[in-house]
Amino acid sequence: xxxxxxxxxxxxxxxxxxxxxxxxxxxxxxxxxxxxxxxxxxxxxxxxxxxxxxxxxxxxxxxxxxxxxxxxxxxxxxxxxxxxxxxxxxxxxxxxxxxxxxxxxxxxxxxxxxxxxxxxxxxxxxxxxxxxxxxxxxxxxxxxxxxxxxxxxxxxxxxxxxxxxxxxxxxxxxxxxxxxxxxxxxxxxxxxxxxxxxxxxxxxxxxxxxxxxxxxxxxxxxxxxxxxxxxxxxxxxxxxxxxxxxxxxxxxxxxxxxxxxxxxxxxxxxxxxxxxxxxxxxxxxxxxxxxxxxxxxxxxxxxxxxxxxxxxxxxxxxxxxxxxxxxxxxxxxxxxxxxxxxxxxxxxxxxxxxxxxxxxxxxxxxxxxxxxxxxxxxxxxxxxxxxxxxxxxxxxxxxxxxxxxxxxxxxxxxxxxxxxxxxxxxxxxxxxxxxxxxxxxxxxxxxxxxxxxxxxxxxxxxxxxxxxxxxxxxxxxxxxxxxxxxxxxxxxxxxxxxxxxxxxxxxxx
Numbered sequence: 001x002x003x004x005x006x007x008x009x010x011x012x013x014x015x016x017x018x019x020x021x022x023x024x025x026x027x028x029x030x031x032x033x034x035x036x037x038x039x040x041x042x043x044x045x046x047x048x049x050x051x052x053x054x055x056x057x058x059x060x061x062x063x064x065x066x067x068x069x070x071x072x073x074x075x076x077x078x079x080x081x082x083x084x085x086x087x088x089x090x091x092x093x094x095x096x097x098x099x100x101x102x103x104x105x106x107x108x109x110x111x112x113x114x115x116x117x118x119x120x121x122x123x124x125x126x127x128x129x130x131x132x133x134x135x136x137x138x139x140x141x142x143x144x145x146x147x148x149x150x151x152x153x154x155x156x157x158x159x160x161x162x163x164x165x166x167x168x169x170x171x172x173x174x175x176x177x178x179x180x181x182x183x184x185x186x187x188x189x190x191x192x193x194x195x196x197x198x199x200x201x202x203x204x205x206x207x208x209x210x211x212x213x214x215x216x217x218x219x220x221x222x223x224x225x226x227x228x229x230x231x232x233x234x235x236x237x238x239x240x241x242x243x244x245x246x247x248x249x250x251x252x253x254x255x256x257x258x259x260x261x262x263x264x265x266x267x268x269x270x271x272x273x274x275x276x277x278x279x280x281x282x283x284x285x286x287x288x289x290x291x292x293x294x295x296x297x298x299x300x301x302x303x304x305x306x307x308x309x310x311x312x313x314x315x316x317x318x319x320x321x322x323x324x325x326x327x328x329x330x331x332x333x334x335x336x337x338x339x340x341x342x343x344x345x346x347x348x349x350x351x352x353x354x355x356x357x358x359x360x361x362x363x364x365x366x367x368x369x370x371x372x373x374x375x376x377x378x379x380x381x382x383x384x385x386x387x388x389x390x391x392x393x394x395x396x397x398x399x400x401x402x403x404x405x406x407x408x409x410x411x412x413x414x415x416x417x418x419x420x421x422x423x424x425x426x427x428x429x430x431x432x433x434x435x436x437x438x439x440x441x442x443x444x445x446x447x448x449x450x451x452x453x454x455x456x457x458x459x460x461x462x463x464x465x466x467x468x469x470x471x472x473x474x475x476x477x478x479x480x481x482x483x484x485x486x487x488x489x490x491x492x493x494x495x496x497x498x499x500x501x502x503x504x505x506x507x508x509x
Contacts, residue, residue, distance in 0.1 A: 233434050293335075336492075
């Protein structure tokens with residue numbers, strides 16, 4: 001007798017025993033689905049179940065077109081395959097996370113999983129399984145779509161399509177994403193258990209995205225880390241398509257900044273600024289690439305101010321650090337410091353011009369062959385010299401800049417660059433010698449973002465500067481001969497910022 005295939009409901013129920021550590025906020029649909037109806041739900045009677053299972057128009061049966069750019073994702077999988085011949089690679093995307101009780105944050109796929117597949121659905125897992133003779137077979141595990149053949153389409157509030165929308169399905173996923181095979185998620189556990197007994201076939205897992213996957217395959221810390229590192233280092237060099245996607249996100253961010261400027265005339269709170277920018281991000285892209293920093297007045301001196309609960313006051317500065325994450329998940333990361341009244345005061349302009357000069361010289365140092373840290377060294381030297389000339393830094397620049405001193409960091413705190421791409425702080429698992437202590441190469445995209453922050457209670461700073469925070473940030477592509485500022489169309493010079501604001505405020509809408 002053939003072995004009976006478990007139903008979807010049984011398969012889901014079988015995962016409910018997954019143990020998630022106490023205090024851990026991640027709860028996945030695999031452990032939640034069908035296990036617990038909401039406290040305000042009522043169980044459907046059999047008559048309703050029967051009624052709901054009939055009278056639906058058949059699915060069209062039209063073939064699913066392959067996604068645009070599928071060949072790019074396939075090429076990435078082949079590149080990864082070459083790095084780990086004869087080994088099984090397991091890359092999960094992760095799960096929806098609980099926001100409160102039984103409501104979830106909007107899902108955003110795992111970066112490496114998306115980079116290799118283009119798939120945006122939660123819970124999926126990509127496996128590269130070695131083939132005899134070399135290379136790998138792509139196996140994409142996805143949520144099956146039973147259509148109207150299974151009552152879960154309306155009873156399952158976590159995965160049912162009347163609750164959250166349809167999943168693509170197994171065959172459809174194979175066609176859309178151009179993988180060699182697609183299988184249903186109910187088959188994943190058995191597959192993972194099989195890896196434990198595989199005949200000396202090494203397995204690497206991208207850890208930290210799925211507790212279920214992590215717990216199903218024995219951990220080999222160094223080997224697994226090498227997989228994460230390899231994926232990060234693959235992403236260090238952007239191809240033409242990736243650069244175009246970044247430019248699209250930057251253009252949307254530019255429009256979002258102009259939306260904010262229009263609102264500044266009447267805005268009363270930082271939260272308004274955040275909301276205005278985030279609207280643009282959702283209209284033109286997937287979301288914001290990170291929590292929008294809308295820091296007015298002395299809040300600009302808090303580097304990652306995302307509470308955004310302060311007031312907007314005339315005469316102060318607004319430090320807006322924000323980026324649209326495009327529909328392809330590539331994100332911009334731009335900062336502009338805007339005079340809320342439309343013009344910089346004398347003191348504000350002095351600090352702004354110093355930060356701008358620091359940025360200009362740092363951008364000039366972005367070129368292939370230079371150390372990644374060279375733009376930072378250049379920027380910090382300019383800031384230290386400027387702080388000394390303003391009488392804020394009493395130690396001479398050459399002393400303040402020494403590694404054993406770094407006194408200038410009281411007013412600057414952070415380095416000026418990080419990689420940018422699918423993550424706002426991209427390629428974070430790359431080796432130090434390939435990233436922080438490596439050389440810049442054509443195709444890398446990084447930020448250049450110097451800043452000065454004078455805390456309102458800092459007695460080493462003249463009173464006229466206290467509470468001023470300025471950061472200017474742009475996204476820069478390393479080219480074969482130098483660099484190109486991808487965000488160059490967003491005004492930076494103080495006079496250009498003032499003219500930009502004046503122009504927008506004069507528009508008739």
